[in-house]
Amino acid sequence: MKTAKEDARLPDAIRPDGDNLATEQQNGKLGTEGVSRRTFLGVSSASLASAALASLAGAQERADTEKAEQDHSFSNPGPENQPLLDENPNSNFPPLTDHGNITPTWYSFDLTHKRVQPGGWTNEVTQKVLPPSKDLAGVRMRLTVGSFRELHWHEADEWAYMLYGNCRVTCLNPDGTVFINDLTKGDLWYFPAGYPHSLQGLGPDGTEFLLVFDEGMFSEDTTLLLSDWLRHTPPSVLSKNLGLPASAIKKLPNKDLYIFPADPPASLAQDKAAVGGRQVESPYQYTFKLSTMAPTKQTSGGEVHIVDSRTFTVSKNIAMALVTIKPGGLRELHWHPNASEWQYWIAGKGRMTVFNSDGAHTMDFNANDVGYVPKVAGHYIENTGKTDVVFLEMFAASEYQDVSLNNWIRHLPPELVEAHTNLDADAIDKIPAEKLVVIPGQPRP
Numbered sequence: 001m002k003t004a005k006e007d008a009r010l011p012d013a014i015r016p017d018g019d020n021l022a023t024e025q026q027n028g029k030l031g032t033e034g035v036s037r038r039t040f041l042g043v044s045s046a047s048l049a050s051a052a053l054a055s056l057a058g059a060q061e062r063a064d065t066e067k068a069e070q071d072h073s074f075s076n077p078g079p080e081n082q083p084l085l086d087e088n089p090n091s092n093f094p095p096l097t098d099h100g101n102i103t104p105t106w107y108s109f110d111l112t113h114k115r116v117q118p119g120g121w122t123n124e125v126t127q128k129v130l131p132p133s134k135d136l137a138g139v140r141m142r143l144t145v146g147s148f149r150e151l152h153w154h155e156a157d158e159w160a161y162m163l164y165g166n167c168r169v170t171c172l173n174p175d176g177t178v179f180i181n182d183l184t185k186g187d188l189w190y191f192p193a194g195y196p197h198s199l200q201g202l203g204p205d206g207t208e209f210l211l212v213f214d215e216g217m218f219s220e221d222t223t224l225l226l227s228d229w230l231r232h233t234p235p236s237v238l239s240k241n242l243g244l245p246a247s248a249i250k251k252l253p254n255k256d257l258y259i260f261p262a263d264p265p266a267s268l269a270q271d272k273a274a275v276g277g278r279q280v281e282s283p284y285q286y287t288f289k290l291s292t293m294a295p296t297k298q299t300s301g302g303e304v305h306i307v308d309s310r311t312f313t314v315s316k317n318i319a320m321a322l323v324t325i326k327p328g329g330l331r332e333l334h335w336h337p338n339a340s341e342w343q344y345w346i347a348g349k350g351r352m353t354v355f356n357s358d359g360a361h362t363m364d365f366n367a368n369d370v371g372y373v374p375k376v377a378g379h380y381i382e383n384t385g386k387t388d389v390v391f392l393e394m395f396a397a398s399e400y401q402d403v404s405l406n407n408w409i410r411h412l413p414p415e416l417v418e419a420h421t422n423l424d425a426d427a428i429d430k431i432p433a434e435k436l437v438v439i440p441g442q443p444r445p
């Protein structure tokens with residue numbers, strides 16, 4: 001028997017009052033988790049449980065795990081990080097279907113160093129801390145009213161999502177035309193590699209945003225800063241280049257600015273006029289009003305907004321899906337044929353199982369966490385909380401692509417599916433044929 005302490009720590013997945021045991025019983029389906037709960041409760045017949053298990057590949061492995069779950073095997077008399085285990089019940093007590101050891105699928109911005117300067121702060125989740133993420137890295141940044149992220153450029157493309165407040169951005173095209181615009185919560189920007197840009201917090205309370213770069217090892221410490229270049233160029237050369245006397249060159253900053261406070265800017269119209277108006281206006285739109293875009297797909301379980309180079313033309317190398325899942329809902333079983341997935345969790349609580357050839361691993365996710373799914377690895381995301389899950393799926397790709405398991409099964413001859421699954425034509429017919437993206441489900445009590 002488990003001790004009271006162990007029982008209290010059981011995740012919902014295997015707790016007697018867990019998520020969808022009732023639903024599984026109603027449907028007459030006995031998932032492996034159902035087997036686990038029933039045998040744990042001692043309410044199911046051994047023959048029923050063993051019949052269900054025998055039909056599964058790796059039945060012995062799962063039977064062993066199940067046995068371990070019921071005896072003293074899960075006990076841990078040694079040290080443990082209780083707050084971390086409480087955040088990750090599905091990792092601490094994995095679903096019986098998990099197996100093997102796959103590369104990490106989870107990290108959190110809240111574990112990283114925050115670089116704080118007058119005017120704001122930044123932190124980042126890169127390949128350094130999430131080694132399998134070779135294609136994308138993420139940075140968060142806060143700028144108070146008027147404060148700048150200094151003029152700079154870098155070798156990766158930059159995609160951004162506004163998490164809070166208001167921001168003004170500038171970006172120069174190589175042909176000399178210039179882009180200036182203001183963004184609000186929920187909007188996007190995109191700056192191609194090498195294009196110089198600036199960011200500034202606007203009223204009433206500045207801004208906070210997520211940046212995503214199409215290089216896993218990208219770091220904010222690897223950007224090229226205006227101030228850094230100026231103070232590493234001989235003053236006589238600067239004087240010649242800028243056409244300014246030595247007295248003016250002496251005024252240039254003698255340290256990196258990076259993030260620094262300043263007065264709030266003039267109005268957008270005034271700033272546009274100040275740089276030369278329509279004559280020098282960029283023919284390209286580097287911002288996207290995601291905050292006013294209609295969902296790409298909506299069900300009673302949630303919705304998704306997809307933005308890639310087809311809708312946001314400058315976003316050539318980074319594609320995104322913003323997913324909302326209502327309590328109990330499921331981002332359906334799927335994979336992405338063209339890219340790995342880098343997730344940013346904006347709100348809510350959920351779990352994801354990543355299935356790959358070397359294993360299957362379930363992790364829990366909360367706001368400010370990062371999820372990672374290798375290219376073509378199968379996965380789902382289930383809302384396990386009482387509020388909406390909102391997260392970003394990010395891809396180093398020009399177009400968003402996914403393959404839905406349901407869609408696949410329903411677009412094959414029923415005899416073919418029956419031969420693979422033992423499901424008869426009636427059962428197969430009940431599987432949604434449409435790619436629903438988010439499937440509604442019952443929230444937990």
Ligand code: MN
Nearest residue numbers: 152153154158
């Ligand atoms: Mn940048």
Ligand code: MN
Nearest residue numbers: 336341379393
């Ligand atoms: Mn996905």
